[in-house]
Every structure is written in C-alpha cells, then in structure tokens.
Amino acid sequence: MDWRDHGILLTVRRHGETSAIIEVFTEAHGRHAGVVRGGTSRKIAPLLQPGAQLDVTWRARLDAHIGTYAVEPLRSRAAAAFSGRMALAGLNAVVALLSYSLPERESHPRLYRQTEQLMDLLGQDEIWPLAYLRWEQALLEDLGFGLDLAACAVTGATEGLVYVSPKSGRAVTAAGAGDWADRMLPLPPCLLGRGPESDAEIVKALGTTGHFLESRLAMEVAHRPLPQARGRLIDLLARSP
Amino acid sequence: MNSTRDIDNLIELMARLPGLGPRSARRAVLHLIRKRALLLTPLADSLRLVAETARECLNCGNVGTSDVCDICSSEKRATGELCVVEDVADLWAMERSGMFKGRYHVLGGTLSALDGVGPEDLRIPRLRDRVVSENITEVILALNATVDGQTTAHYIADQLEGSVRLTSLAQGVPIGGELDYLDDGTISAALKARKEI
Numbered sequence: 001m002d003w004r005d006h007g008i009l010l011t012v013r014r015h016g017e018t019s020a021i022i023e024v025f026t027e028a029h030g031r032h033a034g035v036v037r038g039g040t041s042r043k044i045a046p047l048l049q050p051g052a053q054l055d056v057t058w059r060a061r062l063d064a065h066i067g068t069y070a071v072e073p074l075r076s077r078a079a080a081a082f083s084g085r086m087a088l089a090g091l092n093a094v095v096a097l098l099s100y101s102l103p104e105r106e107s108h109p110r111l112y113r114q115t116e117q118l119m120d121l122l123g124q125d126e127i128w129p130l131a132y133l134r135w136e137q138a139l140l141e142d143l144g145f146g147l148d149l150a151a152c153a154v155t156g157a158t159e160g161l162v163y164v165s166p167k168s169g170r171a172v173t174a175a176g177a178g179d180w181a182d183r184m185l186p187l188p189p190c191l192l193g194r195g196p197e198s199d200a201e202i203v204k205a206l207g208t209t210g211h212f213l214e215s216r217l218a219m220e221v222a223h224r225p226l227p228q229a230r231g232r233l234i235d236l237l238a239r240s241p
Numbered sequence: 242m243n244s245t246r247d248i249d250n251l252i253e254l255m256a257r258l259p260g261l262g263p264r265s266a267r268r269a270v271l272h273l274i275r276k277r278a279l280l281l282t283p284l285a286d287s288l289r290l291v292a293e294t295a296r297e298c299l300n301c302g303n304v305g306t307s308d309v310c311d312i313c314s315s316e317k318r319a320t321g322e323l324c325v326v327e328d329v330a331d332l333w334a335m336e337r338s339g340m341f342k343g344r345y346h347v348l349g350g351t352l353s354a355l356d357g358v359g360p361e362d363l364r365i366p367r368l369r370d371r372v373v374s375e376n377i378t379e380v381i382l383a384l385n386a387t388v389d390g391q392t393t394a395h396y397i398a399d400q401l402e403g404s405v406r407l408t409s410l411a412q413g414v415p416i417g418g419e420l421d422y423l424d425d426g427t428i429s430a431a432l433k434a435r436k437e438i
Contacts, residue, residue: 079429082386
C-alpha cells in the first residue's frame with residue numbers, strides 16, 4: 001500500500017540508531033505515523049523539525065503496519081519559529097495540541113488548511129495570538145466540541161452576549177445568566193470576532209476555550225492533562241506588555 | 242558451543258554499543274583477540290578502571306573520575322562565563338574547539354512535552370544556584386538549533402532574566418558549507434545574523 005500527501009510534521013522520536021518515527025498531520029490522511037529510515041542522519045535530521053512542511057510518501061505491506069515514509073521538505077518553519085519566544089511557544093503549542101488531540105489516521109482537511117495558514121503566520125507576533133485563538137476554536141469544532149456563540153441559549157437574543165455556559169458551550173446574555181452569572185465563563189468580544197483584540201482579551205478567551213479543551217477533551221477523551229506547551233504559550237501571552 | 246560462550250558474550254555486549262552491530266562487533270572482538278597483548282588486555286584494564294572511577298561532576302554534570310571535574314576545580318576557568326550545554330558530548334565538542342575558557346553546565350537533556358521531560362528533570366535549579374554562588378556574569382546558551390533545544394534556551398532565559406547577561410550561539414552557514422546545500426531555515430537565520438566585513 002502506498003500514498004503520497006503533504007503535511008505538517010508534529011513529532012519526531014528516535015527509532016534505533018539511525019531511524020526516526022515521525023508523526024505528520026496530512027491533509028487527506030490526518031495524523032499519521034511512519035518510520036523514516038536514516039531519519040537521524042546529519043542530512044535528514046535538520047529537515048525533521050516540528051512544524052516543517054513536508055511532501056511525504058507512505059509505504060507499508062499492510063494498512064495496519066506503521067509503514068515507512070519517504071520525505072521531501074517543502075518549507076522549513078524553523079527560522080520563523082526561532083525568531084522569538086512567542087513564535088517558538090506558539091509552534092510548540094500547536095504541534096503538541098494536534099498530536100494530543102487528533103485521532104490517528106482520520107482526516108481533518110478543514111483543520112489542516114487552518115493549521116497550515118496559522119503556521120505560515122509564525123513570527124508575526126502582532127496577529128499571531130488572535131490567529132491562534134481562531135485556530136483553537138476550529139480545533140474544538142473539528143473535534144465535535146465547538147462553541148455555539150450565535151445566540152443566547154436562554155433568551156435567544158443575538159446581542160449582549162457576555163458569557164459562555166461551561167456545560168453546553170453556548171453563549172448566554174447577562175439577563176439569561178441571572179443568578180448563575182458567577183458560574184459562567186467569560187465571552188470576550190474577540191471570541192465573537194469583534195471588539196478589542198489585545199493580548200489580555202485573547203488570554204481571557206483562551207481561558208474559555210481552554211475550559212472546553214480540559215473538560216471535554218482531556219477529561220473525557222484523552223484522560224490525561226493538556227500539553228504543558230499550551231500553558232507556556234498562555235503564560236507568555238499574559239506576560240507580554 | 243561452550244568453548245566460545247565467553248567470546249559470544251563479549252560479541253553480544255559489543256554489539257550493543259552505538260555504531261556497532263553483531264557483524265562489526267564480531268570483527269572487533271576477533272581483532273582484539275588477535276592483538277591480545279597490545280589491545281585486549283589494556284582495554285580490559287582501562288574498562289575496569291573507568292567502571293570503578295567514572296562519575297558525574299557534582300557541580301556541572303560533566304563526566305570525570307572525581308567528584309568535581311578538572312574544569313570546575315581549575316581556578317583559571319573561573320572567568321565568570323558559564324556555557325550551558327545539553328549533553329556531555331556537547332561539552333566535549335566545545336572543549337575540542339579550545340575557544341571557550343570558562344566553565345560549563347550540563348543540563349542532561351532538553352525540555353520535551355512528548356517525552357515528558359520538564360524543568361525539574363533537568364539541572365536548571367542547580368544552574369540558578371551556580372549563577373549566584375560562582376558570581377557568573379554571562380551565561381552562554383549553547384543548545385542545539387532544534388525546536389526542543391531552543392525551547393529550553395528560552396525557558397532558561399526566562400528563569401535567569403535580569404540576573405545575568407544571556408547570550409546564545411550564532412546560527413548560520415557552517416565552515417566549508419555551500420549555500421546550495423543549506424536548508425532555507427539556516428539561510429534565513431544566517432541572513433538575519435549577517436555582519437559587516
């Protein structure tokens with residue numbers, strides 16, 4: 001069996017003395033692992049940095065086998081990632097979350113395209129945090145835990161949405177929340193695609209998306225804590241002037 | 242079979258060494274047996290000695306035969322500069338260059354979410370202590386130009402920010418390197434770090 005696709009390198013693990021097992025988020029085949037023969041060599045190892053855009057050909061005798069990858073680099077994102085703390089923390093958060101949350105060999109073409117766009121923005125620190133927030137919303141949606149922020153879950157109003165229900169993930173107005181307001185999650189305007197987009201607002205919004213990543217994904221599906229890389233990115237955003 | 246059991250054992254052990262497989266281990270063992278007086282006996286003595294005396298330096302994590310390595314115990318190396326490396330092999334590589342005259346600090350790895358390596362698994366708390374106790378003026382982060390290496394460098398920089406001058410190794414075209422064979426990431430880094438001539 002074999003196929004050819006392009007994808008974003010998520011993880012690299014050494015396999016024996018000379019090979020590496022890589023995980024690639026491909027457009028048509030989702031998160032897919034495979035062995036790269038000679039993957040630890042001086043020639044290939046520099047190309048196998050997380051975030052790299054690769055053209056991959058996967059081969060195996062049976063579909064159930066891990067198979068081998070032949071990789072061709074399309075573009076490296078290492079220089080953009082190494083350009084600053086934010087870019088590096090962002091890259092780590094994205095690849096860690098994808099590797100953590102995506103089921104193996106299940107295609108997510110829409111999320112793939114959004115991830116590629118997000119990765120290409122690495123190094124542009126002014127717009128990257130907001131792009132990351134959008135991407136995290138898309139990740140939740142693709143995994144089936146999307147937020148419904150179109151109208152208030154209680155009153156049906158489409159204006160004055162200020163909270164998100166921590167249970168249903170639906171927007172709620174102040175009037176709709178009533179006495180339950182202190183149990184609601186904040187709905188900063190940037191989560192709705194409007195209003196101020198300062199880092200502080202984005203961090204607040206990431207707190208809300210983080211709640212659903214934690215409660216839906218980490219607790220119910222993965223049964224392990226979210227990757228620390230996401231926490232480090234949010235710490236950095238919170239500390240940025 | 243019994244008559245060669247010890248030799249087979251030796252071949253099996255040698256085959257576990259990096260760079261050696263069963264075939265090359267067999268060749269090496271055969272060579273050692275043929276050069277018994279010249280190689281095998283001195284090698285066995287040396288292995289026994291190193292097995293008894295080799296240990297990690299309590300200060301920097303370098304490998305030596307005493308509790309504090311030669312670099313840490315030399316007063317000449319107390320220049321106020323501390324070079325942070327990932328592994329002992331990196332320290333040896335830096336020493337081969339002969340350019341650095343300060344002291345080292347071996348982290349013992351890099352931060353890695355995938356492998357579950359956190360700051361507490363590396364010698365980062367000890368690094369903080371050393372910066373204070375040894376009056377360090379500059380910390381050179383000589384970590385690999387990989388995502389994990391640079392993530393670790395930024396983490397350490399966060400931890401030490403304000404207390405000491407922090408520098409990192411330059412990234413760019415290696416000596417003898419040809420632009421045509423370099424990846425685009427290296428070329429970008431080299432271009433960003435260009436200097437006047």
